[in-house]
Amino acid sequence: MTVKNLQLVGQPGPDQPPLPEPLLRVDGVSLEYRSEKQVVRATHRVSFDVHRGDRFVLLGPSGCGKSTLLKAAGGFVAPVEGGIRLNGAPVTGPGPDRIAVFQEFDQLPPWKTVRENVMFPLLASGRANRREAREAASHWLARVGLERFADAYPHTLSGGMKQRVAIARALAMQPQILLMDEPFAALDALTRRRMQEELQSLWEEIGFTLLFVTHSIEEALVVGNRILLLSPHPGQVRAEINSHQFDLGGAGSAEFQAAAQRIHRLLFEAPGAPQAAAPEPQRHQPASRHANLIRARS
Ligand SMILES: Nc1ncnc2c1ncn2[C@@H]1O[C@H](COP(=O)(O)OP(=O)(O)OP(=O)(O)O)[C@@H](O)[C@H]1O
Structure with a gap:
């Protein structure tokens, strides 16, 4: 090659x-x-x-x-x-079909536990009730290897762990992109x-x-x-x-x-x-x- x-x-x-x-x-x-x-x-x-x-x-x-x-x-x-289209429809504002993960470690609200951080967008967007959001958080935290840290607060995590939480939170929303x-x-x-x-x-x-x-x-x-x-x-x-x-x-x-x-x-x-x-x-x-x-x- x-x-x-x-x-x-x-x-x-x-x-x-x-x-x-x-x-x-x-x-x-x-x-x-x-x-x-x-x-x-x-x-x-x-x-x-x-x-x-x-x-x-x-x-x-x-x-x-x-x-x-x-x-x-x-x-x-x-x-x-010019214009931006998602699935053929013009993008006119933010939506739960597009979730972002940023560089900054402070993207996780520090007053919420890791689990609550992952649950938050699911609840705020109406995608899930509390039980469903909790189950989704457990699932996605396990996927990124952080199930043992579900009740921890962000400030107790390393930078890499915080980014894993942000990724779990984003994927839990099952965004289109x-x-x-x-x-x-x-x-x-x-x-x-x-x-x-x-x-x-x-x-x-x-x-x-x-x-x-x-x-x-x-x-x-x-x-x-x-x-x-x-x-x-x-x-x-x-x-x-x-x-x-x-x-x-x-x-x-x-x-x-x-x-x-x-x-x-x-x-x-x-x-x-x-x-x-x-x-x-x-x-x-x-x-x-x-x-x-x-x-x-x-
Ligand atoms: N809020 C803002 N107000 C005014 N200008 C801005 C703002 N944000 C970015 N810019 C300017 O827009 C241009 C593009 O910035 P942008 O942050 O998108 O670049 P980037 O490629 O992501 O850079 P980096 O790799 O350094 O993050 C730059 O000239 C920047 O100074």
Whole structure:
């Protein structure tokens, strides 16, 4: 396997069936922050599709608008241009079908126990009564290995354990799409790696759809099956690639390192600059609404 396996997302070939409708469609989305004094454009005409079961990663340098895109998918920021659809319906605000896990450890209310933290959104959204929410909390806490800590308070947990609670709380809601904004960035390297493994295992068991933000190329390759590369501020799509062939097991391999270097070039070389000898992925085509994944060669 070579770095050639970093395959682009391109136009469907004549013999390829069209993909099903995406779960999440982000179409030409520009996002801005406006104040009396200034307008900050966070992203410029960004398009991508997330399909059911994808682990879709938004990757780009600090300030390129990754978090703002995630907030827009969550319905917390409205596009000034373009649109976002979930299951074909416009996203006009937050909803229990999109649950987010953030980097910050204080996302868990400290006055609630671990169990109460997991139960809270189920009760608040009316998804479950107390008995059902309690059962769901037990189930999901067991899935993340925290059943023994159900009655503990967040401040007594390590950073990794707090993130596991946040993941259990999110998955308990059975969202259509799980939104994760650098969820492991504040963890030490070993814990971060373990959490990436655990996320991968949960995905294999449950098969949820993930939209994941990171600025770590290695994390993007490990976590994602598809990666959208965004330019520096304001974020524009540089390229979209398949990355399903990589996992933590191969993280030290020459292929992995070569792929990481290639992504680095795609992210940081000015568009149009001469590229190294390896075959080129095509640039992302924002206008393409029926982009298809070209299978990685093995
Ligand atoms: N609340 C805000 N008000 C004004 N500008 C903002 C606000 N939040 C973000 N921005 C600006 O929008 C741009 C995109 O920010 P965003 O946080 O989405 O980037 P990011 O790619 O997630 O960065 P990082 O990796 O550092 O978190 C940046 O220029 C940032 O300064």
